[in-house]
Amino acid sequence: MSDDAEVQSRPGLVVALDGPASSGKSSVGAAAAVALGYRFCDTGLLYRAVTWLAVQRGIGESDPAGLVQLVGSVQLLADDGGRLAHVAIDGEDVTDAVRGPDVDAAVSAVSRVPEVRAALLERQRRIASAGRIIMAGRDIGTVVLPNADLKLYLDATAEERARRRAEERGLASDGPEAAEILEQLRRRDVIDSTRPVAPLRAAPDAVHLQTDGNEFERTVRLVVDAVQHREAELAGSGVNVTATPAQPAVPPRPTQPRAAPGRRQRRPIEPTPIAAFLNPLILFGSFVLRVVVRLFTRVRIEGDLAAIPRAGSVLIAANHASNADPVLIGAFLNPRLGRPMNWLGKREVFEWPVLSWLVRQAGVHPVDRGAADVEAFRSAMRILEAGHVLAVFPEGTRSPDGRLQAAKDGVAVLALRSGATVVPIGVGDSDRLWPKGRLLPRFTPSVTVTIGAPFRLNEALAAEDPEAAQDRRRAKEAGTVLIMRRIAALLPERQRGIYGGSPPS
Ligand code: DC
Secondary structure, eight states, X not given: OOHXXXXXXXXXXXXXXXXXXXXXXXXXHHHHHHHHTOEEEETHHHHXXXXXXXXXXXXXXXXXXXXXXXXXTEEEEEOTTOOEEEEEETTEEOHHHXXXXXXXXXXXXXXXXXXXXXXXXXXXXXXXHTOSEEEEESSIIIIIOTTOSEEEEEEOOHHHHHHHHHHHTTOOTTSHHHHHHHHHHHHHHHHHHHOSSSOSOOOXXXXXXXXXXXXXXXXXXXXXXXXXXXXXXXXXXXXXXXXXXXXXXXXXXXXXXXXXXXXXXXXXXXXXXOOOSOXXXXXXXXXXXXXXXXXXXXXXXXXXXXXXXXXXXXXXXXXXXXXXXXXXXXXXXXXXXXXXXXEEEEGGGGGSHHHHHHHHHTTEEEEOGGGHHHHHXXXXXXXXXXXXXXXXXXXXXXXXXXXXXXXXXXXXHHHHHHOOEEEEEEEESHHHHSOTTOSSOOOOSEEEEEEOOOEEHHHHHHHHOHHHHHSHHHHHHHHHHHHHHHHHTTSOGGGOGGGOSSOOO
């Protein structure tokens, strides 16, 4: 079977996700796509990028031909999971710039120009033709993809949407800026829904999701459930829901690592869906692993497990002295925590059919170590941004002698950028149970998994080292040391290595 034939047998739908400004389409759609292993496309970015260029060049809606000319410079960028949530102009990533208030103010006017819409229509259809995609916008279910397999319409009151937008920008919800945001949203709603061509409107066959008062995770869950339900429905009715997936119809992000000339192109590895719920398989697997571990040692769990948040992004950072560590942390803590952990694992593991299936069930995400840390970082950020638990070993590899080694800065950067709650964990004496270089574990009286107090790195750093907190480069270095010293404080003295010394307050 060719690679193509294999990928074509993966089921996948074309999902239209429409809704007004700030209804959460982009963030919810992207997170749901990650959970489902789907591609994602935020079509609003196309209109925003054209508008941004138009503002820069002083081209207004009275010059349709001038606006259409700008369309050719705009490209959506695919990340390694095929998600089109970034936009470039002439190769330069301008995603942040196009989300600014100047574009907010002008984009609805540019988007109502029929010629601009016509110029972008074919592009959007081409992207969707590869299937297995969630495409977010205003007119996806009505105009761009009227035959979509599933149409969702995400909505919330203008007040709720304005409140969320103000919160995102760190503004008080009752201040004058928030009032201005509400006003602008209302203006955009009016223009978007009254324009003659492709107005914002729910397709008659769309499923409405009213999201007022919902937690972000709950809305993502609703979308994921709706897609899975429709997948099952179509599969049950005998309708062929297979599609040629994941060949983005646009070039990949320029920052993505390319294969070196002459280096053999490796087969792409399917991304693992984010482990978001404890399923029976994880629970059963954890039980079996606990039984096996107890044949060799007694496991003591110390610290305050109840303090670990039961919702929102959590970054578990542990020392790594043994192959037993992920089992000691995952199998022993997952069920008590009530949430599964996600992990990063080398891609080689995913080349073995049964093993690959097992590690995916355990929430391990493939990372190509040959492609540097960039890929690992992106996978990790996706998990945290979607509000889930990620467990990492900041040292990167097992310690040869059980003592802490110098950690990489990646974990601190993740913690600082995502704002996730960091939970330090010290796994004591796992190096005695199963040291590096030994084929099998050996009998050991006990090992201890100690859970430290959760903290947010931005806040801890601001309190402990305010100067470093102000400087990006120093913040990641100081943040790494802070995390590692908190792990060290949870370990027996002999294992504290270079992060020993007086424990942090
Ligand atoms: O989703 P957003 O706020 O990023 O979209 C920006 C603008 O783009 C929105 O005000 C209307 C326009 N748009 C559109 O007209 N059709 C789409 N499919 C997507 C966006």
